[in-house]
Amino acid sequence: MKAFITTFSLALCATGAVQAHVAMTVEEDQRCIVSDGIPEHETGPWREGAIVVEQDHKFCMDATPQLTDTVTQNVRISGITITGIPLRPGTAEYYDASTDRGYSRDPSSGWNVEGIGGLIMDAQNAHVDGDGYYHYHGIPSAVTGSLDTPLFGYAADGFEIHYAGENVKSSWQLKSGERPSGPGGEYDGTYVQDYEFVEGSGDLDECNGTTRNGRYVYYATDTFPFFPRCFKGTVSQDFAGGRRDRPAPPNDGG
Secondary structure, eight states, X not given: OOOEEEEEEEEOOSTTOOEEEEEEXXXXXXXXXXXXXXXXXXXXXXSTTOOOOXXXXXXXXXXXXXXXXXXXXXXXXXXXXXXXXEEOOOOSOEEOTTSTTSEESOGGGOOBBOHHHHBOOOTTSEEEOTTOOEEESSOOHHHHTTOSSSEEEEETTSOEEEEOGGGSOOSEEEOOSBOSSTTOSBOOSSBGGGEEEOTTSSSSOTTSEEEETTEEEEEEOSSTTSSOSEEXXXXXXXXXXXXXXXXXXSOTTO
């Protein structure tokens, strides 16, 4: 198969007129996206001193993904946008009453802080880590608002991620009532455990995907989980970071 190469050069609308560079290649059964990790839109502000630092991203995934009989979870990076920015909806933070800020990386409470609703994000639902690694936790309107097609990015297993706004609804719902332990208080979306999958309540399966026109795709949604957080195909090691497999539910097509 011939290599297919697409290169984008994107102007960043912020002070300094930095250029963002993205290249995508498809060769044989591998799709690779290479970028400097610099978005084409304004970023921040976050904590003092937090800035976006140029990265050396290269993510390769299956160009012809197939559904498997397992669901893979705990993948560090969910996918990457066609503009070359990683999707990292999960966090490593947990409720911890012993700290001043109310959370730490001690998972013993069992209450995992949700990025959107629990941490500081910029106008594009993103922030940087300690290395200046910019990544989205939720929908970046500057990106979705400029799409010419529904294609938003590619998931860690190679399936496409589409965005369709209000036309597609997640089946994850905010629980009602109060938390029985940990932080207490009403379920309000601060923690991942504030949500539950209610099959049939939306259009998508537990991984935020479905089969449309004979093709399985994931969706980026305006509500939790925002991006796929589990995967129906074979996850590329470029995205993985501590994961476990378990049997897939009976309805793996959505």
